[in-house]
Amino acid sequence: MTLRVGIVDTTFARVDMARYAIEELRNNDPSVVIERITVPGFKNTPWAAKQLINRGVDAVMVFGWIGPSLTDKITYAVASMGLIMLQIEYDKPIIDVTVHEDEARDERELFDIAVDRSRKHARNLILMLRGELTKWAGMGLRQGRPDVGPIIR
Amino acid sequence: MTLRVGIVDTTFARVDMARYAIEELRNNDPSVVIERITVPGFKNTPWAAKQLINRGVDAVMVFGWIGPSLTDKITYAVASMGLIMLQIEYDKPIIDVTVHEDEARDERELFDIAVDRSRKHARNLILMLRGELTKWAGMGLRQGRPDVGPIIR
Amino acid sequence: MTLRVGIVDTTFARVDMARYAIEELRNNDPSVVIERITVPGFKNTPWAAKQLINRGVDAVMVFGWIGPSLTDKITYAVASMGLIMLQIEYDKPIIDVTVHEDEARDERELFDIAVDRSRKHARNLILMLRGELTKWAGMGLRQGRPDVGPIIR
Amino acid sequence: MTLRVGIVDTTFARVDMARYAIEELRNNDPSVVIERITVPGFKNTPWAAKQLINRGVDAVMVFGWIGPSLTDKITYAVASMGLIMLQIEYDKPIIDVTVHEDEARDERELFDIAVDRSRKHARNLILMLRGELTKWAGMGLRQGRPDVGPIIR
């Protein structure tokens, strides 16, 4: 059956993350159908995700970009709550692929995090929908950074 | 079809932001119909937005103004959660055009942020409803400040 | 038509704020009907507000009093969320008239804030229900303190 | 009519607070019926409160115990939100009788707060259900500490 993935992204973001995720989705599933809505910033991503769910997508990827201030963090918290509520209400997984400006020292690092996180979460989505992630449970995987691995005793 | 936009603003705000947004909406769509409710402060904006949704608007713009204290930030978080819940429940986008007093050094800067953010988000609303924002995805647009642009590698 | 206003207050508060608000409501609308529930503290105000909505009031005023600790602020955030949810769900405005102990230097100032805020929000409620607040939109009105006014450029 | 009170408490708490509250409830209303569920920690108290509401109790008392870390405070905020939602949804008051480890200097003080708060809130519950708290509105009552009283001008 054809996989339909919703893409929500923003004009606030400083990297076109969706592009890398879509490329990765197509590499893994050439028949994937993409539906995309772009909003100004993270606050409208729950609305956009809901519109895509209304259109019948199987899952949604949300590409957020959050500034370093307390207000920015509040925005992240509140809209994330909306994304959680949608997943519970409509039984559709939403993968949050958000970059926070305070997690990198410079623009180069932000860019690399954004691309790595977008690609890896695109693969995560496909594996999760196939129920194939359990073999990596507890393995310390990371998106945006190298994996840290499991703690060995 | 006629576009109907709801406007929610407050007597707490120190700039009549709605005025600039309405002007911008009319410049972009002369037939736009405006419905407006003014409340004392941000805490009642979800109620007002809901009343406008009940009256059949297609989208809502909320013009908030938030003080610098922790209590003010809590108010912002909590009422923002209400605005998210409304968007999910009723499938109407709500653009939050809030100015935070701690994001500027003086009144002059606050004023400029308020006007710029109001005008740009009015245009954002129209473009978003037409599905025309994707060409600016990841382009680092800002409202209230100059755009920062995409990170180029 | 007779206006019915619900009043929720607490035994935790150190000023009988409702008394000033009720006086102000009656001065502005002699036929107003008051329904009142007193609870121990702010955490039970959403329940009480809901009981008053069940009894058919047109609007609710909640008179909170919040201590200075992080735990007190959490209580404020969480119960405020409940008050927002009620307004959205039942289409009744709830005016939150809360005094925070950390917003004043001494008891005298707390008292004055409490009385001023209670009276002004009673008037706000009546004006809001009549749709007459828009003429003060963006005018920098304050409750508990003198108005700061609009920013003039 | 027989009053039925639900009791939710935890194995995490360091004082059997419910015991003092039940004693106080019985002193004030010998015919009271108690239904009790004990959970590991505060995170499961909304689930337990809901089970007691399902069994038909008139009100619930929740005896929480919260550690001093940020994570503990988050747990308190999140589960408290659940307790607020239950009160609104099912029209049953829930009295939160939580002790925070950071509100006392030593174990002796924690113990005294726990017992005082449990007893006083048991009385509050009965008075609130009878609608008899309004005479103490704004009187600065405290649970866990001596009352601070109203501000006199």
Added chain:
Amino acid sequence: MTLRVGIVDTTFARVDMARYAIEELRNNDPSVVIERITVPGFKNTPWAAKQLINRGVDAVMVFGWIGPSLTDKITYAVASMGLIMLQIEYDKPIIDVTVHEDEARDERELFDIAVDRSRKHARNLILMLRGELTKWAGMGLRQGRPDVGPIIR
């Protein structure tokens, strides 16, 4: 009747906590049926828990792993809220077995906390479902650490 327990865990975690919990569940109830979903990180645990509830499990255990940053804590708060909402809505208990990286000094301690917490909460779940936790109410039990015990006066 056969007990069915849902297990939600993540590839972000650095210890395969579910393994210890499943072992413990089977030691206490050899006929227990396990349903397991692995997601990338804590943000998708409410969705996964909901899927398991849809499949008819009696209870869910969620094995989270949270980093030390403010953003990580926000993620924890928001997804925890989702887990609370599920418990209220569907009357199924969800035991949150989350390890926070900032609660230990080194990897060795994190590992020990993870294993201890997983085993003890597996036992807690079975006792809670049997209604047998009340005898330990107020006894200062801990998961991940040794019990601290009740305060004796």
